[in-house]
Amino acid sequence: MLFTVLLGLITSSLIVPFGRFVKTKWGIILAFIPLLLFLYYLQYIPLISWDKSYVQHIDWIPSLGVNFDLRLDGLSLLFSLLITGIGTCIFFYAKSYLKNDPYIDRFFGYLCLFMSAMLGLVLSDNIFLLFTFWELTSISSFFLIGFNNDHAVSRKSALTALSVTGLGGFFLLAGLVLMGNIAQTYSISELAEKAQLIQDHELFPYILGLVILGAMTKSAQFPFHFWLPGAMKAPTPVSAYLHSATMVKAGIYLLARFFPILGSNPAWTYSLMIIGGITMLYGAFHSLFRTDMKGVLAYSTISALGILVFLLGIGTEDAIIAVAVFIVVHALYKATLFLITGIIDHATHTRDLSVLQGLRKVLLPVAIAGFLAALSSAGVPLTLGFIGKDLIYEATLHSEQHVAIYLTVAAVITNILLVSAGFMAGIKPFMGTLPEKFEKINMPAKSLWIPPLILALLGVLFGCFPHIIGDWIAQPTVNSIMKVKTDFHLQIWHGFNLVLLLSALTIILGTILYFINKPNPRKLQWIERLNFIAPLTIFQKAYQRIYNFSTSYSNYFHNGYLRSYLLKIIIFAEVLLAYQLYLGGPLHINWDLLSAISVYEVVTVLIVFGAVALTLSTASRLTAVVATSVIGYGICLLFVFYSAPDLAMTQFTIDTLTVVLFVLVLFKLPPFLNLAKKRILIRDVVVAIVFGMILSMVAIRVLHVPTHIAISEFYGKNAYLLAKGRNVVNVLLVDFRGFDTMFEIIVLSIAALGVYSLLKLRLKSSEKE
Amino acid sequence: MKSTILQTASRYLLPILLLFSFFLLLRGHYFPGGGFVGGLVASIAFVLHSFAHGTNETMKILRYKPLSLIPIGLGISAFSMFMPAIFGLPVMTGLWLEHPIPVIGMIGTALLFDIGIYLVVIGVVLTILFTISLSSD
Numbered sequence: 001m002l003f004t005v006l007l008g009l010i011t012s013s014l015i016v017p018f019g020r021f022v023k024t025k026w027g028i029i030l031a032f033i034p035l036l037l038f039l040y041y042l043q044y045i046p047l048i049s050w051d052k053s054y055v056q057h058i059d060w061i062p063s064l065g066v067n068f069d070l071r072l073d074g075l076s077l078l079f080s081l082l083i084t085g086i087g088t089c090i091f092f093y094a095k096s097y098l099k100n101d102p103y104i105d106r107f108f109g110y111l112c113l114f115m116s117a118m119l120g121l122v123l124s125d126n127i128f129l130l131f132t133f134w135e136l137t138s139i140s141s142f143f144l145i146g147f148n149n150d151h152a153v154s155r156k157s158a159l160t161a162l163s164v165t166g167l168g169g170f171f172l173l174a175g176l177v178l179m180g181n182i183a184q185t186y187s188i189s190e191l192a193e194k195a196q197l198i199q200d201h202e203l204f205p206y207i208l209g210l211v212i213l214g215a216m217t218k219s220a221q222f223p224f225h226f227w228l229p230g231a232m233k234a235p236t237p238v239s240a241y242l243h244s245a246t247m248v249k250a251g252i253y254l255l256a257r258f259f260p261i262l263g264s265n266p267a268w269t270y271s272l273m274i275i276g277g278i279t280m281l282y283g284a285f286h287s288l289f290r291t292d293m294k295g296v297l298a299y300s301t302i303s304a305l306g307i308l309v310f311l312l313g314i315g316t317e318d319a320i321i322a323v324a325v326f327i328v329v330h331a332l333y334k335a336t337l338f339l340i341t342g343i344i345d346h347a348t349h350t351r352d353l354s355v356l357q358g359l360r361k362v363l364l365p366v367a368i369a370g371f372l373a374a375l376s377s378a379g380v381p382l383t384l385g386f387i388g389k390d391l392i393y394e395a396t397l398h399s400e401q402h403v404a405i406y407l408t409v410a411a412v413i414t415n416i417l418l419v420s421a422g423f424m425a426g427i428k429p430f431m432g433t434l435p436e437k438f439e440k441i442n443m444p445a446k447s448l449w450i451p452p453l454i455l456a457l458l459g460v461l462f463g464c465f466p467h468i469i470g471d472w473i474a475q476p477t478v479n480s481i482m483k484v485k486t487d488f489h490l491q492i493w494h495g496f497n498l499v500l501l502l503s504a505l506t507i508i509l510g511t512i513l514y515f516i517n518k519p520n521p522r523k524l525q526w527i528e529r530l531n532f533i534a535p536l537t538i539f540q541k542a543y544q545r546i547y548n549f550s551t552s553y554s555n556y557f558h559n560g561y562l563r564s565y566l567l568k569i570i571i572f573a574e575v576l577l578a579y580q581l582y583l584g585g586p587l588h589i590n591w592d593l594l595s596a597i598s599v600y601e602v603v604t605v606l607i608v609f610g611a612v613a614l615t616l617s618t619a620s621r622l623t624a625v626v627a628t629s630v631i632g633y634g635i636c637l638l639f640v641f642y643s644a645p646d647l648a649m650t651q652f653t654i655d656t657l658t659v660v661l662f663v664l665v666l667f668k669l670p671p672f673l674n675l676a677k678k679r680i681l682i683r684d685v686v687v688a689i690v691f692g693m694i695l696s697m698v699a700i701r702v703l704h705v706p707t708h709i710a711i712s713e714f715y716g717k718n719a720y721l722l723a724k725g726r727n728v729v730n731v732l733l734v735d736f737r738g739f740d741t742m743f744e745i746i747v748l749s750i751a752a753l754g755v756y757s758l759l760k761l762r763l764k765s766s767e768k769e
Numbered sequence: 770m771k772s773t774i775l776q777t778a779s780r781y782l783l784p785i786l787l788l789f790s791f792f793l794l795l796r797g798h799y800f801p802g803g804g805f806v807g808g809l810v811a812s813i814a815f816v817l818h819s820f821a822h823g824t825n826e827t828m829k830i831l832r833y834k835p836l837s838l839i840p841i842g843l844g845i846s847a848f849s850m851f852m853p854a855i856f857g858l859p860v861m862t863g864l865w866l867e868h869p870i871p872v873i874g875m876i877g878t879a880l881l882f883d884i885g886i887y888l889v890v891i892g893v894v895l896t897i898l899f900t901i902s903l904s905s906d
Contacts (some may be wrong), residue, residue, distance in 0.1 A: 645801035649802070657813065661897070724865055724877065725799060727799055727800055731879075733803060733804075735879055738850065738882060742846060742847070742850060745843065745886055745890075749893060752892065752897055756900050760904070
């Protein structure tokens, strides 16, 4: 299993050196990666049963409980198949779709990365691993959404998507950590065993809220839905992949995965039902007003995600079965609709539904795919959508008595609106008479229209033989969500009952709505007038406020003057230290503890005083530097007196080199002039004197604090025993704290590279913009 | 700053100081010294030479850019860090030869690590100083 996660990561890093290869026609080989993975996961279908799952355990940071644990159960398998299966279609499609794009290598790099992240997410059995992949999907989708990075709108939507999903990531992490701490385990399967412990804990409401917030942002639930329509700025294959089967379903996956741990209690049920309910109605309602094909699809996706959250909230066995099936239904028809949108966009250079019509005459196979997908989304019998819709109504009708009627009404209204949205995207562009300007359209390449056709046909195939999905995919999924063995079989025909009536009603009313509701730019304008209360506007305003605040904040603290930095740092340190000293109570000096003063020390200190006086009074920059280095040397001598030879040696050499450095730099500076105003001089003097006084007081205080000699004793004892060295300082540097040293020399190297590149690689004035 | 005395002196001081820096490096594990101080002393030797003869002359003695010492040093340190992993021990475990070698003494990964530090320090100090001094010409 590990290789399935790593394959995409390795491929995406190999694309960096071998990117040119992707641009040739051989780049199509990349599409065989998801295909291979898809076939690999297919073989698990007969192997996974309700209590059987495949586990791969790899220690990563065992001391922190972070392990690379992968687990393949029914739920993971469903998602893995979707990710790789739809992924295969997308890879083939994207290769043709972006054939002329100069950055196609980059695109496939991001796509592979994203696919790996998604696979890792659905397979991981450790909450930290899960979170890592969760964030990786946010980041890689950021690159995919902002792929057309020369458009400002594209960049902005990518940033919005990243900040919303990233914010959710924070919530999720907090929730996961709380959960892990309560249960004392970071393994998801072990957490499920301690569900009762977590649910009884007083922090449970917070955990639940945080996890739901994480899922809401990722799965575009109201009021965090606004990043999803914005993400439509991505190239169409990306939209198809992200919004049908992967990115937005990650939140659904999360909720399903944590259903055994957090579910089955009123807080879970009501919050998810309300969130999902609002989202599904809101998304479906908004999809009516869009004229852009992708806009319609975006809002109907939001609505479908709402339905899934809603069903997870209901949480009965019927509802979970409906979730498992509807995930497949939605992935199949939504991917198809997105892909045909891409084809239409390519061929006609517009996605405006008020213009597009009659395209069946020139794009027949695409039209067939669109028709089938639209029928599946409408839930017409003999499509998988019909079965999905049946299950949804079944779930709402058989939920708790007093809410069943409301839930059913909400589901029916949503579905009626979705029928219309599906017809709008899948049928509308192909109906009517073909305008003259579209007559010259040629059929697109095979790799463009075959993937959506396959997906659409699968929707019909599964609709005619629902037990394929039911027994092989849905049943293991439901079992792994419910953690009990359930036995159900999907059927095409349930007999005449209320559910069938509701289904028929949905299709009829939806079709009527489709004929009444003509796409019209004026309606779009009408709905946009309500934008001032939309969550997106609120988000943008908050964003602008934060942006302004941080700009002024940075401008104040980060103004580029070294003297201002020093002043701020010193004042800050003074405040902190003074506060600590104040807390510590009165100071007193115990003269008995101090050793006698020797004549060497007196002389050294006198020299240092003289040097300080000279530094302050001299008018020459060079003299000031030399005087400062005298101070440094004086301190080195003190180190020698107090038997710290290592320190003294280092300080001596450093001081010498600092003077050299100063001299080299000073060479270029203008003469030393005193430009400071008297007021500023006084301020600096006060700050300096206060700092000196505080440090002296700290030094006196240190004498009182009983020294912890345990540490130095440990090093003294063990330096030779463990590290075979007699010089404790050096043993510390190269052995006990060797990691620190390693990072320090890396930092040094970076500093040197910085100086080198700043000075050597300076742009000539002609090269500057 | 072309002074005959300094020029003559630096010609002899350079090898002596370098020798001294190497001495500091080797004894570091038992007596005051170590890779960091050793590296600083070695760079002072070169800086002194550059003061007397000009930076370009010193660069000629060095033959290679001091910048190239940085990756070599980092590589040596990193190698000594990960070498125990080859033998299946945790990273950074000290490995030692069983018997001391004449003059040098005990040899182990710690010394290798120190040599890495030594080279990085020389590389960093000389890169910074020489870059600045060459750019001010």
